[in-house]
Amino acid sequence: MIDNVRTKHPLIHCITNGVVQNFTANGLLAIGAAPVMSANPKEVGEMAQNAHGLLLNTGTLTDGQYEAMIIAGRAANENGTPIVLDPVAVGATSYRTKVVKELLSEVKPNLIRGNGGEIGALIGAHSEMLGVEGKSDQEPGSLAKEAANVLGTAICVTGEVDAVSNGKTTYLIKNGHEWLSNVVGTGCLLGAILLAYISSTREGALQASAAALAHYGLASEKAYSLAMKEGIGTFQQRFLDALSSLTDEKVKHDTHIQKV
Numbered sequence: 001m002i003d004n005v006r007t008k009h010p011l012i013h014c015i016t017n018g019v020v021q022n023f024t025a026n027g028l029l030a031i032g033a034a035p036v037m038s039a040n041p042k043e044v045g046e047m048a049q050n051a052h053g054l055l056l057n058t059g060t061l062t063d064g065q066y067e068a069m070i071i072a073g074r075a076a077n078e079n080g081t082p083i084v085l086d087p088v089a090v091g092a093t094s095y096r097t098k099v100v101k102e103l104l105s106e107v108k109p110n111l112i113r114g115n116g117g118e119i120g121a122l123i124g125a126h127s128e129m130l131g132v133e134g135k136s137d138q139e140p141g142s143l144a145k146e147a148a149n150v151l152g153t154a155i156c157v158t159g160e161v162d163a164v165s166n167g168k169t170t171y172l173i174k175n176g177h178e179w180l181s182n183v184v185g186t187g188c189l190l191g192a193i194l195l196a197y198i199s200s201t202r203e204g205a206l207q208a209s210a211a212a213l214a215h216y217g218l219a220s221e222k223a224y225s226l227a228m229k230e231g232i233g234t235f236q237q238r239f240l241d242a243l244s245s246l247t248d249e250k251v252k253h254d255t256h257i258q259k260v
Ligand SMILES: Nc1ncnc2c1ncn2[C@@H]1O[C@H](COP(=O)(O)OP(=O)(O)O)[C@@H](O)[C@H]1O
Pocket: 114, 115, 116, 132, 133, 134, 158, 159, 160, 161, 162, 175, 176, 177, 178, 179, 180, 181, 185, 186, 187, 188, 190, 216, 217
């Protein structure tokens, strides 16, 4: 499936937070996608119409960005362009919880990706949020499945084990390395990469997401093996290298994807 992304070179329109713009753009380029960051309400409708995927990330949400998300989201929905929502820090403040729920009443994403705390908060399950960090007591697979049924869209819950579910079928992906948590933006970049996979394959959001999660996790394992003596600065660089150099064959060979 990496080959599909590299062949299609999908344009991924990102309305995302100010912390991760550069990392997200470089990560998308590394896997063979084409990033464009645009959050001006005056142009996002047109940009979303020309894009192959739209990323909505609420990390540093402003009123103008929210307006842009509604305009771009409607344009993408009308065109059948896939949308991934990363509801960063939902549950951390009552404003974010309210605004993300409002967004979901206007725009229908094809996938929502968040950590356990964020996905738990979205469905009113018990979870803990501290700024952008979150956790849930629930197993990621059961949380993803429950949230997919409640919200009516595919859900990806990330953490030590990642899960993606459409409410019926759930995949658990056990690749990955904990150092990803020490580099800001690795959750946000993952949302963009999930979208690049979804917009480049005909397999549907579930299969595409499982492949993207395996690719991402394996890249972090490779990066750790090369950077463990140096530290997380080197890890971040090696991670971008590994995202760009992994092959479908290698991913197929070394992944831990379990269907439950
Ligand atoms: N303890 C861990 N072990 C391995 N991988 C992890 C761990 N924690 C997070 N990850 C990975 O880090 C990436 C970002 O996930 P996460 O930290 O849950 O997102 P966020 O940064 O939005 O909270 C995912 O690829 C996830 O698999």
